[in-house]
Amino acid sequence: xxxxxxxxxxxxxxxxxxxxxxxxxxxxxxxxxxxxxxxxxxxxxxxxxxxxxxxxxxxxxxxxxxxxxxxxxxxxxxxxxxxxxxxxxxxxxxxxxxxxxxxxxxxxxxxxxxxxxxxxxxxxxxxxxxxxxxxxxxxxxxxxxxxxxxxxxxxxxx
Numbered sequence: 001x002x003x004x005x006x007x008x009x010x011x012x013x014x015x016x017x018x019x020x021x022x023x024x025x026x027x028x029x030x031x032x033x034x035x036x037x038x039x040x041x042x043x044x045x046x047x048x049x050x051x052x053x054x055x056x057x058x059x060x061x062x063x064x065x066x067x068x069x070x071x072x073x074x075x076x077x078x079x080x081x082x083x084x085x086x087x088x089x090x091x092x093x094x095x096x097x098x099x100x101x102x103x104x105x106x107x108x109x110x111x112x113x114x115x116x117x118x119x120x121x122x123x124x125x126x127x128x129x130x131x132x133x134x135x136x137x138x139x140x141x142x143x144x145x146x147x148x149x150x151x152x153x154x155x156x157x158x
Contacts, residue, residue, distance in 0.1 A: 037064035043152055044141040046118040052076065052111070052135075055123025059086025059101055063093050065120065076104035078125070111135040121145065129153075 048070030056062040056075030066073045075090075077083045086101040093099075104110060109131055116135045121127055121144040132142045136155040144151045 033060035033064040036061055037067065040120060040143050040150065041065070041067055041118075043150065044118050044143055046141055049117030049137070050074070050111075050115060051118040051120065052109070052116050053120045053122065054104070054109070054127065055121060055125035056086050056101060057082055057123050059089035061120075061122065062086060062101065063090050063095050063099055065118075066095060066099050069098070071098070073099045075099070075101040076109075077101065078103070078105050107131065109135050114138065114140075116140055118143070 048068075049072070051065050051071050051073045053062045053065060053073065053075045056077050059075055062073060062075035065071065075086050077086060080103060083101055083103045087096070090096050090099045090101060102110075107128065109116075109127070113134050114137045117137055117140050119132055119136060119140070119142040121132070121142065123145075132153070133155055136142060138155055138157045140155045142153045142155075144153070
């Protein structure tokens, strides 16, 4: 193969590899949760700490919210079926430990005051604003899904 052919072939091989990876990711059902997690983390500005995903459903977004070792993520679900599905997904990704899932019901989140860095509220779960502010650390962020949009609220410094 000539030098000119090599210069043409290398970018084509790289492009094919990227497109194949994107197609595999989309076909495996991972694309949307990963994209949603990236958007949520970018929008929130949170760079690590405790992330809580309320209404975690099947756990795909919950797992994707662990962007790196600086994040500790907990998913909360209101029914046992979602807890089982979410735990199964988190386990399949090898993330159980730094990412966990538990059942939650009631009006009060199971956290001390001022401890959560990012609170993601999803799946039609309704949590009182006062309760969200109670668990958020100063400068912590709550991202609440409203249909296809996310509403962001930042807890002020006291």
